[in-house]
Amino acid sequence: MSAHNEDTPELIGDRFIRAGSIMLEASADAAGQRLDQWLASQLGPDMSRSRVQMLIKQGAVTVGGKMIDEAKRKMIAGDSVSVVMPEPEPAEPLGENITLDVLYEDDELIVINKPAGLVVHPGAGNWTGTLVNALIHHCGDSLSGIGGVRRPGIVHRLDKETSGVMVVAKTDRAHKALSEAFADHGLTGDLERAYQALVWGIPQRPSGTVDAPLGRAADRVRRAVVPSGRDDARHAITHFTVQERFGEAQQAFATASLVECRLETGRTHQIRVHMAHIGHPVVGDPDYGQAFRTKANRLPDPLKTLVKAFPRQALHARLLAFRHPATHLTMRFEAPIPGDMEELVSGFRKL
Structure with missing residues (x-):
């Protein structure tokens, strides 16, 4: 498999989290695999299979110059695949200037001490004033996009009236890894x-x-x-x-x-x-x-x-x-x- 980014050909390490077109060539062992499965394996931990399927539906994937809209399409050795990585869409809902007790933050994630009374995610009866609104305002452009949208990745929740430590993902890679950890309850x-x-x-x-x-x-x-x-x-x-x-x-x-x-x-x-x-x-x-x-x-x-x-x-x-x-x-x-x-x-x- 070979790959390059048309915008920055030498920038291989973080090519999957930037806008641009990624060119891939399928090797012999790719033959027979589903397109979405193969792409997810090639694009690394920054890209979940569900995100790949979304890109395919949006017409962002071509094989041999032809747009492919079926995730289950079988790969053929030598296939030339192009993936257009769009800029993350603006966040929804809107950010709100709500004070946060931040325990730690880096490019991948943020850890906060949630106060009692703060709802984690917008929903019926709580469309504003939530932790998600606060994080969108606080993190701003440092959110690289979860599923193609500039939003924080909620991997676990605390009840509205429960206080304490929460971790939230800022990138697709962090969202995928942390979601898997919480899904198997830390067994692996x-x-x-x-x-x-x-x-x-x-x-x-x-x-x-x-x-x-x-x-x-x-x-x-x-x-x-x-x-x-x-x-x-x-x-x-x-x-x-x-x-x-x-x-x-x-x-x-x-x-x-x-x-x-x-x-x-x-x-x-x-x-x-x-x-x-x-x-x-x-x-x-x-x-x-x-x-x-x-x-x-x-x-x-x-x-x-x-x-x-x-x-x-x-x-x-x-x-x-x-x-x-x-x-x-x-x-x-x-x-x-x-x-x-x-x-x-x-x-x-x-x-």
Whole structure:
């Protein structure tokens, strides 16, 4: 296989992330392969197969000078393939000047400490004021384009009211590598996630594992533990360790624990559902801790006032470690418990 960029013939190292025309020639071992499959293998880690398929549909790929619009077209040895790499399209939605707590940033990715109350991605009821809007404004032209659009690549999410460390891709290469790491939950690479949660009650054991599949609840917004044979059941495992215990064990109505939860899988609302499933819902959780709301009435003041006024689930993504997609070095980031949650924990400590 040989390749060159018509705009900068000698610029081989980063040719795949710049606009221009890339010329490729198929070798003998390419014969019989699908066009999209072969192109993805030749264009390297910066180009996903889905992105190649999009370019083919857009008429950006020619073979022997003829435009090809079928991704499944079979390759023939000696085929001369040209790929036109367009400039990334303007970002949608628009960027917004929203303050970000940036823990780290380079050309490939950005790591932020997300505050509680910030929605990650625009959607119904939240078309503006999201983390994506903030990142588009903050990163600007340093976004090389995810799928051909100047936008940040979201590879994992935190609930609106959950705070803590998040990593976001700025390039196709980073998006592909990080997405794969999160998809297999770090089984083939370095991925570590640890959360801190203030939960009601004191678990019987100092540590344990919740292995219970999750699926949609009746209202289709929440999640629930479901039978493993159900069509929408998704494998879910959470490991927890009790870090602190608050209150007297014999006064179960006035006890709570600070626990660390480590994810072996990453399902929607996983920690919140699993902790509620074992009888220790997250304090302040409006979806999975409703049955424990009256417990606050039995607490002494001023703790009772603190708990009743706390507006969210007391859950924080404390630690995130992953392998950098370009340097392949393991990077590790931590964020302390935010002030509102620390005040709540301190209140329980006084018990």
